[in-house]
Amino acid sequence: MERNRDTSTGRSSTARNGTPAVDAEGLVYRFGNNIAVDGVDLEIAPGEIYGFLGPNGAGKTTTIRMLATLLRPDSGTARVFGHDVVSEGDAVRGRVSLTGQFASVDEDLTGKENLVLIARLLGHSRKGAKRRAGELLEAFGLADAAGRQVKTYSGGMRRRLDIAASIVVTPDLIFLDEPTTGLDPRSRNQVWDIVRSLASEGTTVLLTTQYLDEADQLADRIAVIDNGKVIAEGTPGELKGSVGSGVLRVRLRDPEARPEAERVLSQTLGVAVETPSDPVALLARVSDPERVSHALAELSRASIAVTDFALGQPSLDEVFLALTGRPAERSNTTEEEVA
Amino acid sequence: MTTPANTTHTIAEDALRSALASSKRPKRPNALSASLTFGWRAMLKIKHVPEQLFDAVGAPIMFTLLFTYLLGGAIAGSTGAYLQFLLPGILVQTVLLITAYTGVNINTDISKGIADRFRSLPVWRPSVLVGALLGDAARYTLASVIVLLLGLALGFRPEGGVIGVLLSVALILIFSFSLSWIWTMLGLTLRTPTSVLWVSTMIMFPLTFASNIFVDPKTMPGWLETAVGFNPITHLVTAVRGLMSGNVLMGEIGWLLVACAVLVAIFAPITMYLYGNKK
Numbered sequence: 001m002e003r004n005r006d007t008s009t010g011r012s013s014t015a016r017n018g019t020p021a022v023d024a025e026g027l028v029y030r031f032g033n034n035i036a037v038d039g040v041d042l043e044i045a046p047g048e049i050y051g052f053l054g055p056n057g058a059g060k061t062t063t064i065r066m067l068a069t070l071l072r073p074d075s076g077t078a079r080v081f082g083h084d085v086v087s088e089g090d091a092v093r094g095r096v097s098l099t100g101q102f103a104s105v106d107e108d109l110t111g112k113e114n115l116v117l118i119a120r121l122l123g124h125s126r127k128g129a130k131r132r133a134g135e136l137l138e139a140f141g142l143a144d145a146a147g148r149q150v151k152t153y154s155g156g157m158r159r160r161l162d163i164a165a166s167i168v169v170t171p172d173l174i175f176l177d178e179p180t181t182g183l184d185p186r187s188r189n190q191v192w193d194i195v196r197s198l199a200s201e202g203t204t205v206l207l208t209t210q211y212l213d214e215a216d217q218l219a220d221r222i223a224v225i226d227n228g229k230v231i232a233e234g235t236p237g238e239l240k241g242s243v244g245s246g247v248l249r250v251r252l253r254d255p256e257a258r259p260e261a262e263r264v265l266s267q268t269l270g271v272a273v274e275t276p277s278d279p280v281a282l283l284a285r286v287s288d289p290e291r292v293s294h295a296l297a298e299l300s301r302a303s304i305a306v307t308d309f310a311l312g313q314p315s316l317d318e319v320f321l322a323l324t325g326r327p328a329e330r331s332n333t334t335e336e337e338v339a
Numbered sequence: 340m341t342t343p344a345n346t347t348h349t350i351a352e353d354a355l356r357s358a359l360a361s362s363k364r365p366k367r368p369n370a371l372s373a374s375l376t377f378g379w380r381a382m383l384k385i386k387h388v389p390e391q392l393f394d395a396v397g398a399p400i401m402f403t404l405l406f407t408y409l410l411g412g413a414i415a416g417s418t419g420a421y422l423q424f425l426l427p428g429i430l431v432q433t434v435l436l437i438t439a440y441t442g443v444n445i446n447t448d449i450s451k452g453i454a455d456r457f458r459s460l461p462v463w464r465p466s467v468l469v470g471a472l473l474g475d476a477a478r479y480t481l482a483s484v485i486v487l488l489l490g491l492a493l494g495f496r497p498e499g500g501v502i503g504v505l506l507s508v509a510l511i512l513i514f515s516f517s518l519s520w521i522w523t524m525l526g527l528t529l530r531t532p533t534s535v536l537w538v539s540t541m542i543m544f545p546l547t548f549a550s551n552i553f554v555d556p557k558t559m560p561g562w563l564e565t566a567v568g569f570n571p572i573t574h575l576v577t578a579v580r581g582l583m584s585g586n587v588l589m590g591e592i593g594w595l596l597v598a599c600a601v602l603v604a605i606f607a608p609i610t611m612y613l614y615g616n617k618k
Contacts, residue, residue, distance in 0.1 A: 068459045072616060094364075094461040102452035106380070108387045117383075120376040121462050123365035139358035149387060165456065169364045197352065201359040 019082045021046045021173050021204040026076035029062050036062040038228035049199045051219030052208040059228035060208040061101060064175045068098045097166035101177040104162060107151040111142050111161050118168045136164040156187025163194055176207040212319055232323050246311050248284045248292055253305035255279040261304045268295040373466035381474020395482040399433040403489050419494050426490040427579040428552030431511055433486055434479045438515045439539035441475050442522030446532045465611055472519050479515050483508045499585040507582040514575050517599035520606035527613040551576050571598050
């Protein structure tokens with residue numbers, strides 16, 4: 001696959017050294033007869049935010065678990081800051097942190113105890129561990145909940161604690177596996193802020209997501225993963241360019257006017273217009289958003305009454321449809337998400 | 340809470356940045372310190388979820404009372420005489436039955452996802468398990484104290500004195516620690532915490548009953564007496580009875596320590612392999 005290296009991210013730490021943060025070749029992992037990861041190549045520069053985009057069961061989690069030394073690849077090699085994940089696992093673990101898909105904190109313990117535990121395990125003194133825990137709880141807006149058991153936390157608080165636990169010692173590379181899945185929009189924004197701050201302090205971030213929107217907001221580069229393979233890679237701009245930058249949805253007042261509206265839209269937008277089962281709706285994949293206002297004006301000039309219109313980013317499903325010709329669904333769910 | 344005036348975010352960006360910038364990587368802890376930290380975690384869990392001690396507190400009381408009064412008259416002629424025979428055995432049974440929780444806990448850690456975090460930390464990998472086993476030792480000690488206090492209250496008199504009793508408990512703890520590696524192995528192999536508990540109970544129940552805990556094996560059919568003689572629990576109980584009554588049976592104790600070493604030598608590496616390669 002052609003790699004589109006984006007050199008314009010402008011991150012100061014990109015130039016920190018020449019060794020890639022992640023350099024993987026031909027990674028393969030099988031669960032029984034099921035190939036979860038099927039020949040993944042990756043090269044992630046230090047300081048970069050790299051997004052894995054794909055549906056459930058695509059192989060995102062399994063790839064991360066191999067890079068974090070939790071799974072041994074069946075074939076292929078991976079190096080993290082030059083250290084082999086199999087033969088130099090301990091050196092890799094000394095550079096990375098993992099925030100798993102399911103909260104990887106102890107629910108029975110308080111927020112503070114969780115952080116002190118990790119800090120002690122990383123070698124902080126008893127006093128240093130308490131100080132560090134306090135600092136992080138403050139920074140993550142958890143100071144008030146520090147003495148409460150984690151099982152009483154909301155989803156967003158749990159996530160933040162989870163990420164805080166991953167940066168007790170600021171890692172050089174952090175894996176965030178679906179960091180915002182299941183969060184409300186406000187908590188999601190908080191996690192995004194944290195990810196951006198991390199990256200601006202020089203930590204390389206590898207995050208997985210099912211949302212194109214999230215990858216677009218955060219990632220410098222994105223790999224789209226499907227059935228264990230990287231099917232596209234590039235900057236969010238490149239990716240969206242290859243997919244069409246958005247979808248225009250229009251609803252008419254009068255279903256009778258739909259054929260005429262379809263003709264007007266396809267002419268002005270220069271693309272095929274779909275007619276979904278909803279009799280007043282029309283849908284078009286737009287490559288050039290500039291033309292949308294023009295197309296809407298044309299509808300108005302043709303005296304076609306529009307009750308509602310929206311120009312949205314393509315959904316993951318639409319990206320998949322464009323890249324693979326089929327929706328982002330898997331007939332069989334692999335064990336990886338539950339194992 | 341420090342909330343920037345212009346946003347509703349609870350994340351204080353400045354605090355976050357300074358927190359990120361101020362973290363230097365300290366020197367790695369040694370194996371012992373990491374294990375003790377995991378042991379501390381086990382203590383914290385007991386503090387927050389004291390209900391989990393029920394099996395370490397309730398079961399010993401139940402077993403001691405039940406068997407003493409139910410079987411004492413029939414087996415030894417009087418409950419007092421039977422208690423003198425039974426108590427060391429009940430002590431062993433009580434502790435061994437709750438060793439199963441070691442496997443249950445490790446399985447729970449894995450199904451909850453926290454095991455992934457521990458495994459991705461740059462610490463001596465066995466420390467998670469060793470620490471958990473150290474924490475369990477506290478539970479075993481508690482259970483032992485309860486059985487002994489109850490026994491003393493009911494009239495049990497160890498002729499081996501305080502030292503004999505302490506050595507007995509120490510021997511039981513060493514054996515339990517070694518045996519627990521089997522349960523951690525099961526905890527890493529089986530799917531759910533419940534199945535771990537079930538399987539280990541299915542193994543331990545027959546093993547504790549087909550031993551010399553409740554009756555003298557001489558009263559058993561020949562083939563069973565032979566089988567009971569091979570049961571390591573029989574050796575443990577014999578050694579503990581010896582220590583408590585003031586006879587130090589060096590042969591039995593030596594045999595047990597070798598058995599413990601063998602258990603650890605076989606099951607600790609298997610457990611660590613499974614832990615390192617858990618899917």
